[in-house]
Amino acid sequence: MRFLIMGCGRVGSGLARSLTDEGHDVTIIDVRQDAFRRLTAQFRGNAIIGDGLDSAALQRAGIENADVFVSVTQGDNRNLMAAQVAKHIFKVPRVIARVYDDSRADVFRELGLQTLSSPRFVTGLMREMIFDESDITPGDE
């Protein structure tokens, strides 16, 4: 499968590494070259400097052939805009946007966009750790 990841932060770089390790074709795009320091020297995917909101940059990153597009920059609105461009303009089959603001995530989920709202997700996990008496220990992810 061909993946295009926008945003080389902790999540983006982690996702990119694990997917390449599994043998997938991964391209990661970020506006700042500095962000790519999170990728190891062994990273076998493509890292491209460019703005994911710029269609030309997305094309350079091979969005037309991507099977999956994931936007995980720090900006909710950037993630949502890029994901919609990937879905509606470039017709990428599977598109996921990470969004910090729960209520904003809901609006776009209702519009048919797959969103992952991280505070809600973390809150859920936190509650599980608090109330679940199984052997989850602090520090587990």
Next chain:
Amino acid sequence: MRNLRRQTGSGSWVESFASLFGGKGGLPTAQTVLVPLVGSSLDESALKVAGEVARESSGRVHVLYIIEVPRAVPLDAPMDEQVRNGERILKDIEDHWPHKKTSVATELLQARQAGPAIVTEAVERGADLVIMGIDHERRYGDYSLGSSTAHVLQHVPSALWILRAPINQNGAR
């Protein structure tokens, strides 16, 4: 000062207050005194002081009741319950106004925010004194002046007296 403290809570503290200015007749003069009711425990005290000041200077008192209208509805939206409540309070003030020669006028207003509305009214009425009674409020674990009071403090061109309730009197707020 000692005199004022001793009489706090009793009906004659207005006179004590006046004595700070040298006794009866020593109050500063004001032809038009505006009292915005803010729903505090000192609304009534503010009215009393305003009445005394206006009486001393043969002036008049304007009492303002402001309904803050949420932006979800138009500014002129029918706010029946609040209007009824406000009208009842204002009518009560008019009916029980103690001063024969000092006139009192009341007004009920709908505004987005009380602070700017108070300032606008003070200017339009030509008020030379605004008197507000406020409580000691806490917010987020810290003292809060409240946005309306802060706005009036910063912007009202007339003189402004703020009466503040003792801290422990409404400490539970």
Next chain:
Amino acid sequence: MYVIVAGGGKVGFGLSQALLANGDEVLCIEKDAHRCAVIAEDLGSASYQGDCCEVSVLEDTGTGRADVFVAVTGDDADNLIACQVAKARFRVPRTVARINDPRNREIFSILGVDATVNSTDVIMSQIAQEMPSQPLTQVLSLRGTGRELCQVEVTADSPLLGEEVNLLRLPGDSEIILIVCADQSVRTPENGLQLEAGQVVLALTREEQEPALREALTGVAPE
């Protein structure tokens, strides 16, 4: 009319002032507290501090009863998302977004924003109005009919020169109604009348047909 202006920068502030002067109900939402305090000096309670992309802010500001939502921040993504939230969640009938990158126009349109404005276009249209190369000008807009009266001068290098007026191919129901000759005499477009340099042709058209008419009468293709 209730207009929400998202973004209190130079554009949003100026727009809010103009709308207020026009007698509209306006609320200008600005995220930055300092900037908001500055515009509040002038806009008073027509300003509001908050993030225009947050659902709770749009709820507080009564977006549900807004007639128009205009997003004019300096960030295209913010403008897009604010308009989409206003439209999807609060059913605002008309959303308008400022775009800073002209290439985003089509994307915004596909994603449901009703209208976009970008400074490049505005400046271009200003320049175009000053340019003699596009001599078709609107003389009169016929109120309520959607029709307008345009005029074009037949110049020495005009594609109209020597053409028979009733054989011209015009878009839709656009029609030539009058020809003003160089000697100020006036002629109706009768059969056989050939156009000469110095004449002014008056045509009745519809707003949406204007670009096609412009091309037909001046030979200049729309952008």
